[in-house]
Amino acid sequence: MKTLFTLLIIAGLLAGGWWYYKRNQNNEPQFLTATIEKGSLTKVxxxxxxxxxxLNVTVGSQISGNIVKLYADWNSPVKANQVVAQIDPAVYVANVDQCNGDLANAKAVLELAQLTAKRKQELVEQHAAPQADLDTAIATLHQAEATVKVKEANLELAKVNLEHCTIYSPVDGIVISRSVDVGQTVAAAMNAPVLFLIANDLTxxxxxxxxxxxxxxxxxxxxxxxxxxxxxxxxxxxxxxxxxxxxxxxxxxxxxxxxxxxxxxxxxxxxxxxxxxxxxxxxxxxDVLKIPNAALRIRTVDADATPAPISPQPTPTPPPVGKHHTSGRTRAEKRDRTVFVMPPGGGKPKPVPIKLGIDDLVYTEVTDGLKEGDVVVTSVEFPQKSSHSGSSNPFGGMPRRF
CATH class of the missing domain: 2.40.30.170 (Efflux pump adaptor protein, beta barrel domain)
Structure with a gap:
């Protein structure tokens, strides 16, 4: 009986020791870690x-009229100076004929004015006509010459408009879009209508x-x-x-x-x-050392410590008036951080200052402070704190993470 009682006491002590061990173990923070390794980084x-x-070329029309023929369609390859569309030229052919008639009439008036001026010149030299008649005849001759020039210009304009009835491709390329159909009327009174959009070279x-x-x-x-x-x-x-x-x-x-x-x-x-x-x-x-960006966000590994800022910034000193101001912190200093490294033999993580280089949003280059194979903390899960009575609060919330 005494032996049984002794065994029960020993069993109770072992159970209490196990419970105490598990309780202390559960109160320790849980660390997620990553190993520093070498690799490639690309900053983008x-x-x-x-x-x-x-090169996109818009092909339009300088004149108005009906589209009578189309020689290109969507995705059609075209060459420079190739005909791609034809506008009805009937109105412009008639305009050319009219301008030819006006020019012929103006030339006839010019011939009459030349003969009249010559005759008046002879009469004045013979004192058979006053000088005023000669002056009038010369002025009429100059007017006739100007009228001929105007009619010649009108004829050239009519010919140009007739030529514009035929639409050519200005470049080699492929038709991206066609904006007109046969029988459609294009109006160029206000702005040039777009007929085709041609891409010069899709390669x-x-x-x-x-x-x-x-x-x-x-x-x-x-x-x-x-x-x-x-x-x-x-x-x-x-x-x-x-x-x-x-x-x-x-x-x-x-x-x-x-x-x-x-x-x-x-x-x-x-x-x-x-x-x-x-x-x-x-x-x-x-082939650079790289650290997960999650490790750079760890601010403390102590549940009772106040988290330190990630990168404290000193209060800037106002620059002197009239002088160019440059920041007192270099680019390298702005990339200084502190991470927590697990000791090789185990134990609590130690803070280690490091210098950083480029990053690719997942990993960051480590230029100083760590070596390949070091183990850094990437996440800390703090246990839920118990009340003073030793019992845990079921409504205490989730564990804290940093």
Missing amino acids: VTATGTLNPV KMQIDSNVAEADVGNVEVGQDVDFSVDAFPYRTFHGKVVQNRNAAVTVQNVVTYDVVISVDNSDLKLKPGMTATVQIIISRKD
């Missing part, structure tokens, strides 16, 4: 844009991308670009920045800038008007 600027031909295209004002300072001519379109979601196309335009575009108080990207479209897969999701490659580094 993302944007959206529209694919356009490098070379460009993306007009909208880059936010916060990112445009990192974009430079010559940078490589990767982009995708919805038509080919599993294919990555490539381009290069050729122009960073200074004209700002403001839509609903959002300021963007047009960055032009040159694209090789030799296989003609890309079509005008497609929406492109663009990644402009600002910097790319290989």
Whole structure:
């Protein structure tokens, strides 16, 4: 009986020790970690844009009339000076004939004025006519000469309008759109009507991308670009920045800038008007130490400590009047952070200051402070605190995370 009682006491002590051990273990913070390793990092600027031909030519009409023939349609390849449309020339042929008649009449009047002036000159020399008659005849001759010039100009204008009845393609290319049909009347009284839109060369295209004002300072001519379109979601196309335009575009108080990207479209897969999701490659580094960005957001590993700010900023000193002000903190200093590293032998994580480089929104380059193989804390889960009586509150809420 005494032996049984002793065994029960030992069993109770073991159970209490186990409960105490589990309780203390549950009160310890739980850490999620990641190992520092080497790899490649690419810093990019993302944007959206529209694919356009490098050269778009609008073919219009300078005259009004009915379309009687069309020699090009959608997607038709055309050559420079190829006839693409014909406007009914009947009215303009009649106008040319009328101008020819007016010119012939003006030339006849000029001949009569020349003979009259010559006759008056002879009479004045013979003192058979007053000088005023000669002056009148010379003035009439000059008027007749001016009228002939006017009629000649009208004839040339009529001929030009007749030539404009035939519409030619100004460049080699392909017809992107056709805006008229046979029998349609085009009116050029107010503005030139558009008949065709011709793309010069679809094997070379460009993306007009909208880059936010916060990112445009990192974009430079010559940078490589990767982009995708919805038509080919599993294919990555490539381009290069050729122009960073200074004209700002403001839509609903959002300021963007047009960055032009040159694209090789030799296989003609890309079509005008497609929406492109663009990644402009600002910097790319290989074989660098990289740390998960989640580790940079850990501010404390102590449940009772006050979280420190991620990157404290000193109070700036106002610059002297009349002098150019530059920030007292360098770019490298602005990239200083503190992370928590697990000791190799175990124990509580230790804060370690590090210097950062480029990032790709998931990982960030570590330039100083860590080495390959170090284990950093990426998440901390603090246990729920119990009340003074030792019992936990079922309504205490979820564990705190940093």
